[in-house]
Amino acid sequence: MAENTERANRLAGEKSPYLLQHAQNPVDWRPWGEEAFAEAKAQNKPLFVSIGYSTCHWCHVMAHESFEDEDVAALMNAVFVNVKVDREERPDVDSLYMTACQILTGGGGWPLNVVLTPGGEPFFAATYIPKQSLPGRMGMLDLVPRLAQIWSTQHEEAASAAAKIVGHLREIEQAGEPADFGHDVLDRAAGILAERFDAEHGGFGTAPKFPSPHQLLMLLRHHRASGDAHSLGMVRGTLVAMRLGGLWDHVGFGFHRYSTDARWLLPHFEKMLYDQAMMLMAYTEAWQVTGEPLFAQTAREIAGYVLRDLRGPLGAFLAAEDADSEGQEGLFYVWRDEDLDAALDLDAEWARELFGVLPEGNFEDEARRERTGANVLHLSGTPAELAARLGMGEKSFAEKFESVRSRLLLYRSRRPRPHMDDKVLTDWNGLMIAALAKAARAFEPSWAREAARAADFILSRLRMPDGRLLHRWRENEAAVPGLLADHAFLAWGLLELAEATGEPRWLREATSLARILVEDFDDAQHGGFFQTPARAVGEAALPVRQKDIYDAAMPSGNSAAVLALARLSRITGQERFRERAEAVAGYVAGKAGQRPDAFAMLLCGLSPLHPQDERGGADVVVVGKCGAEDTQGLLAAYGRTFAPDATLVFKDPGDEKDAAETDGLCPAAEGRTMLDGRATAYVCRARRSCEDPVHDPEALAALLRKA
Template sequence: MTHENRLANEKSPYLLQHKNNPVDWWPWCDEAFETARREDKPVFLSIGYSTCHWCHVMEKESFEDEEVATLMNDAFVSIKVDREERPDLDNLYMTVCHLMTGQGGWPLTVLLTPDKQPFFAGTYFPKQSHYGRPGMLDLVPQVKEAWQTRRGEVEESAGKITGHLRAFAAGDLSEKSGGLIGEPEMDQAYAQLAERFDVRWGGFGTAPKFPSPHVLLFLLRMWARHGKTDGLAMVEKTLAAMRAGGMFDHVGFGFHRYATDREWLVPHFEKMLYDQAMLTLAYTEAYQITRKPAYRGTVKEVLAYVLRDMRSPEGGFYSAEDADSEGEEGRFYVFSTAEVEKILGPDDALLVQKAYAMKPEGNFLEEATGKRTGANILHLPKGLDAVAAELDMDEKQLMEKLMHARKLLFAAREQRVRPLLDDKILADWNGLMIAAMARAGRALEEPDYIRAAEAAADFILTKMRDDSGRLLHRYREGEAGLPAHAEDYAYFLWGLVELFEATFDSRWLEAAVALADDFLERFRDHERGGFFYTASDAEELLARPKEGQDAATPSANSVAMLVFTRLARLLGAPDYETYAEEIARAFYPEASQHPAAYTFMLCAVDTARGKSMEVVIAGDERDETWQAMRRAVDARFLPGAVFLGTRPGLEKIAPWTESLIPKNGRTTAYVCEERACKNPVTDAAALEALLEESLTNG
């Protein structure tokens, strides 16, 4: 009979991956720490997620190994945590790791006293020690010996680390500096990013390279509203390079998590929902600015992938797809030249091999040996015009042949063993995807995206709240659970606001108001401003941090600042704008020192401090003029604008719109800037002229 540990009863796909380990794992719970106290053992805390490649490696090397498991079971009470289920714990103990080692990542390994105080931290540990990295066979006995013979030193160290953690969590935010994030921080962040920009390959820095779409969104605003002329060029270079590189899945679409190299060729192959959402927003905004079909095409491809592979039958969106399949990273995604010839035949195979730079020896190195294996990551180092010229073909004909070949390669690839799908549904990441689909649906005139966003929002509102209406974090296999964190509230609020502007259905705005009020009640720091990561009644941890700095996704406070600014203008509710300004004050000390780490908050600052605009269309939505006016707004990049349509009932939630009615029975558009309204207009061309005037004047 296969051994099962306590993780067998969990919902998390990551924890279930470890249910048959010989390590006597516990989930995070009070009983585990009570056991550690009773047995007088330290706690081995391991945090990861289901699609994490190095988490898989450490599991195979150590947690599935009987020798290592025996040592761990003797020395520790071992706890497994899914960082995507408990981002509060991950945030807290990752901070510990950074404070102790200067770096972090997953798997995250932290050793704790039975009262949850950390005394050792690191990331991946192999079974055997090598190249100065301690292995589990050496580490575990050393920790056991220290715990038994030098307990005082261990506990003193744990106390000091906890003190540093609490001080860091309070940080400069405890200082009432009176500062307010504004233009100087925006200019400084822009200069820092321009200095780090990779002129040859796009992106920022060297390797590894992350997509960081919130950085691109910031640069687009600096171009559009602050006259930073190189901002758009940096964004376009990066978007084109990512789409052409191996970080994009050229067969099945969607973006991998990041590139391990400077050239965007070799990705870390996992696919995360949040990346698809944030990159959709970046390509959508680039399309609104440039009208280049390539950006529109990329948005459609990414969302085709999400709707095909990442959407649950109930309407919510799944979390991620693994990097590994059949024990190898990237195996599902790569092709040999021989495979392509077998699938396509020699003539079409030659076109694909030329276009996607395939080589008989491969371009993908085996991770352990560094040798070429014959596997190719498809990428487009040359433009199709250059490839067509090389092959003496018409470019349009080449594109048609490549599209046909892609479908055949996709069908063949679908017969392979797929990477693991992490099918839990998270409120925060779904909020991002709802926002992205609603915005893309507007900009690309694709109502199916808006309908998908509505279905996901309905799912969260009906399936991911408790009996009191409180938002929950995770849903899987018919069960919602885990109290929501600040990101759940902020991201889902963003999705609801975007959904309202895409549909003008007041129920989304009403839901946003109810959720915003709950968010304020449970998470707001009434003394210093901003929002704590955890609710006031959440499990008490060693510290209660507030996050302002962006990571792979924007911080909850950055998104909250944007959302409350937009809600204030949609509803005519200045209190919400006050809460947004509190955030800009609360994070000023740190953001003024490291502004490039706060790019999404700077996007929110741009909305709050830049020229405001409210656009209201009053009339019958079936009217051609109404539809033309809607298209005029949706097609344009208007980062400081909010957009309303006066459906019956809107005046109850946004009373300021009550007097904005059709003039003489004709569809009428009202444009207000800086809290002053222009003369209403009754034809689409006049509205377009007003919008262009606003864009020209910044």
């Protein structure tokens, strides 16, 4: 459909796909910025700030019902200065006003709609708002006049209420007394998760169910430290259930956002880059612990999906795929009975039995709770279990399954595809770089090259001359000053990439980012890192400077910072990095109360500082010729072994420049040489006792398992 440029509002010049989705609305939207607030002050109008993202189903629903409606738009334009925000472009704006929404309403979600004073203080918040009022929910046609009346006749009360909300937001950010998580923190966190574990279906709590891979990573560390079989059982049960259910795309691979039911059958269908990254980490580490073939297969398939569908032409990774196509959620992914006949012919009945396809469908319309005739594909057992049930050998089953899957993929490829949000986000790319580099060590070394391409893209196109990062790139424009998460996640990713490639440049770049992170975001007085930099951004200032500490859909910026700083302190010997990581832990522990499970990734990040073994985690230096068989054997042993407290540095003495740089960055590498002309692994503990050097990969793996 051709754009009506005469109709376009002030979003037409933006790069965000989400903002551009609203550029033709009759609502006179503006982007977030000083201009909108100046206009609100000049006209003494409140601001209606609507926050969402391009792949959000209920954002689309509200847009079609209200923001595309002339009557609603006329009311909004008369009463408000209207501002649209892409939460993925401006996570700082989203985070602050989501917290305000939770204070005001007790809940949250997207779309997030807040009404602000011209000073940016919120006095009303809601998520999805219908056009017409419903029982218990006021619609836009009634709500906007009501808010106009409040602003006109109860202005002082509204301003006072808004000021109190800001005061509450500031109280939340105030530091408590620094505390210590305690030596039993993993036991306590695992115990809380055990109480919430769904033993029948996997996962934690009831519907809706989110993947929460960071909690699974924490449980793997608890299992390693304590030998607790239940922690490993929770991980195994959850990963198997998610992989077999409808949360997993059995045709094209990749995980959907979350499950609307307890059985992981019926998903919300958007696919987010950060979910793929975290799930790739979880399946990789679970394979390292268990050797379960399904976990290795899933990790390979996640990476395959990302490299096929979410990799941009210049090597960076794109943000997300929408849930909707042709105006319906999930239409691209669901199957009707007749679709299988058309795609598979004689194999259709086999696929029906395999994937649980029913003539009446198994997919319910979320609003009406009615069967739609469509099916979400799912499996009732692992490949080994299904092969046995069908009387087939595992190899024969795998071959037939792949034949069916590839034909379904070809058939599905003819459907209109969901919208791709093709912006590049620094923090999400940092997370995928970390995941892909970690998986490369375990499964496929070539993935490290793909992670390096993405890292080169970010460092060349989203880094300013002073070394600081920008947050978003799209259509050859980099913009939005980088936040804590951008610097922390990329530093983490570069550390994983340094281990995967052995190239010292990645360690150098990670160290540089860590210095900026401490300089720009650190609260030196109270501990913890602020979400936004101390330096003036030159745009609309938020009324409160937040600290991002809770691990939610993504790990928090503070968790990623701790992970990067803790490992860097071990590798580089820079005590400042250790001190700042410890300060974050003290700040968070003082606020954590009885919920250490809410900081699962932070606990993972702290493990290199407080290794569970009494001798400390392993710092490994491998010295050998790059690409040589004996060198690759040692590096492969490191990659397939679950040793979360370990660090790895590689040095090739034949490359004098890189070897000298490695020695300068990592004191433990200095003076290390190949012994007897063979690749050699040096293993020292965090508490500075060293093992005898080893040449044998299995000997190295044994030392790592002890570490």
